[in-house]
Structures are given as structure tokens and as C-alpha cells.
Amino acid sequence: MKNIAISENHLYKKVYAKGAKAVCKHIVVYVLTDYHASRLQRENPLKKRINRVGLTVSTRLGKAVVRSRVRRILRAAYQKLEKERNIRKGKLIVITARDSAVDAKSTDIYADLLFAAKKLSLFDDTLPKKPSEASRGKPAEQDKK
Numbered sequence: 001m002k003n004i005a006i007s008e009n010h011l012y013k014k015v016y017a018k019g020a021k022a023v024c025k026h027i028v029v030y031v032l033t034d035y036h037a038s039r040l041q042r043e044n045p046l047k048k049r050i051n052r053v054g055l056t057v058s059t060r061l062g063k064a065v066v067r068s069r070v071r072r073i074l075r076a077a078y079q080k081l082e083k084e085r086n087i088r089k090g091k092l093i094v095i096t097a098r099d100s101a102v103d104a105k106s107t108d109i110y111a112d113l114l115f116a117a118k119k120l121s122l123f124d125d126t127l128p129k130k131p132s133e134a135s136r137g138k139p140a141e142q143d144k145k
């Protein structure tokens with residue numbers, strides 16, 4: 001499902017001022033509870049809670065091509081994290097790129113995002129975990145006597 005972006009400036013300011021923050025090598029992640037999550041859930045055709053995600057890439061990082069590339073990598077890393085893990089819903093999440101994000105690989109950004117999500121307790125352990133590749137294999141063989 002496509003993420004809904006944070007579009008109002010006052011929400012960015014609120015997340016920066018009151019949200020929890022995790023600083024990594026390439027990114028900084030801010031998280032705050034979204035008080036309008038239940039209203040957005042009612043408006044959602046699937047009636048599911050969602051996270052609103054905002055990406056911040058400063059002009060200090062480079063020209064438009066560089067900033068667009070960094071934004072694309074940040075968006076892809078968040079979508080991969082959301083697909084592979086159970087993330088708590090109903091949050092405002094702002095991901096800010098640091099200077100080192102320009103030269104970073106997508107795997108580096110993903111690793112930083114994973115670290116930040118663990119630090120900010122974004123993973124929802126109450127939902128059943130998705131089956132892993134190891135559990136799909138053959139059942140464990142018993143020792144033969």
C-alpha cells in the first residue's frame with residue numbers, strides 16, 4: 001500500500017519538537033503518535049491504520065538530482081522495512097537525510113533505518129511474525145538410533 005506523506009509544515013514542526021529521535025550515521029528518524037490516526041482509518045477504504053511518513057532532504061546535500069536519488073533510496077528503504085517487519089501503525093514518522101547519505105548505498109540506509117526502528121520501539125511484537133524461509137523447509141529430522 002502506498003504511504004501517505006506528511007504534507008503540513010506544522011506536523012513536521014510538531015514531530016521535531018515533541019517526537020522521539022534516533023540518530024544514525026546516514027539518517028535521523030523522528031517518531032510521534034498521530035492523533036488523527038483513527039480519523040484516517042475511517043477514511044481508508046481498507047479500514048486499516050496507517051503511518052504518515054515525511055522525508056526531509058536539505059539543499060545542502062546537493063542539486064536536485066542528488067536530492068531526488070536520496071529521497072528515492074529513503075522511500076525504498078522504508079517500504080522494504082514495512083514489508084518485511086510488523087511496524088506499529090498510527091505514527092508520524094519523519095526521516096531526515098544527513099550529509100553522509102549522499103554517498104551511502106541503499107543497504108546502508110536500510111541498516112540505519114532498521115537500527116532506528118529498534119531504538120524507537122517501532123516493531124509491533126503482538127502481531128504474528130511472518131513465516132521465515134527457514135520454517136518453510138523440511139521438518140527437522142529426528143536422530144536415528
